[in-house]
Amino acid sequence: MRFVLPKGRLLRDSLEILRRAGYKIDEPGERRLIQRFNGHEVLLARAFDVPVYVEHGVDVGITGSDVVEERGSDVFVPLDLPFGKCRLSLAMPRESVTPPEDMDGYRIATKYERITRNYFSSLGVEVEVIKLSGSVELAPKVGIADAIVDIVETGTTLRANGLVEVDKVMDVSAQLLVNRISQKTKFDEINSLVLAIKEVVKDGA
């Protein structure tokens, strides 16, 4: 099987859960993006790209549910994993707090363009979405956006930038992704992986 795992904060927990499920993968070297173990192959990619790899043919992947939702990739998501937990929230400067229903015409800065559009269109509110690649909390500070939609773990970053949460857009956790064709062509292998990880999740709970 080919796995694609996210570089960055989810990597350690991803390797740990696979190890406990019986798929021992060494911590990859600094700059090696592909490695082999026991006949499997492991790729490292940016968390945002993991669903794309899985949709286009890598058998299995792990990444955050925020990313899966944002990419809208056509993949199976058989399991929620018990790490990478945080939330995606709408936040804005403390002094200008407005309920989301009243944000018609507001500018929203975010890395999550699609989720943000869906969130506001479900409220029937029309906003302008500005797509940024990072440090989104700067946007209201310099006046290019009225609010942001971004990941909140502890809230420290928001507070440091004078922002408060107005609404939770979605809960986020890591998820296991499976390629749709691999699910058919490697049915037994994939099912035993899913069941093994499921057992680990259950024991941990």
Place this chain on the structure above:
Amino acid sequence: MVLRGIREYSQLALVSSYLRRTFELWGYGEVVLPTIEPYDETVRKGTKFAYNNGFYLIKPDVTSRLLRNYDIDFGKLYYISEVLDGGVEGNWQAGVEFIGGEPTFMTAEVLSVLITALESLGIDEFYIDLGSLEVWRRATEGIEDFRETIYRALERRNFGLIDGLPIDREKKEELWRLFNFRGRKTDYDKLAQILELVDDERVFVDLGTVRPLPYYRDVIFEVYSPEFGRPIGGGGEYSFRGRPAVGFALDLRTLVQLANVEGKKSRRSLRGIGSFREARKLVSMGIPVEVRR
């Protein structure tokens, strides 16, 4: 500005020409639709734009357009078209619709069209998996309140969602069996009949990995190649203004990657005085020619 070779599009055209030939051999007639469609909620996909106070769609999904605009009581149609989905570059699709027949028979025919279409492109290694909405409807009788969750579980292939429902163990076990069912024997007569009529060892029943898309009525199918990580196409049984219909759509770009077809045919080479007259005669007899200077 990126300049691209014409190769991509000549390959799309080449694959299309093989598909056309096969669809025509089965008696399906081509339809071409205008590029622009007035905006309507029932028409899926397309790229929306506003013009003179009206809303329009460029190149939306063809089946939903046919449904919206035409009343067809019996027909065998096919189309080859780009389909946009909000962007400026879309997917190229080849699709077939059989409207107004008996569903089991129509499904068997359409699957046969599909098989020969792939074979005409030199694609022999593929599978067609059949699913059924009716099987899931029956299995969820008495627990209708949880249907939505169960369908969502199917869509993501996340059995945990079903496991978490307050339904009895036996039911869960039955659903788990359906969830993992793949084979060529089935209790559901309709699927069994389709397998028998199509009679091809590449067709399977798979109740757990074929997605229950909302606009289908019962039998749905997906075609894929083990060589390729994404489905080649899919289709199923739907309702055409109250009449049963069965259709499928194939992704042409995927077919281009998998196809094994030769564009060139041996052609008669002509040169010198009189060659154009001679070439006209050969062409009218259907013989490929090339006139050289």
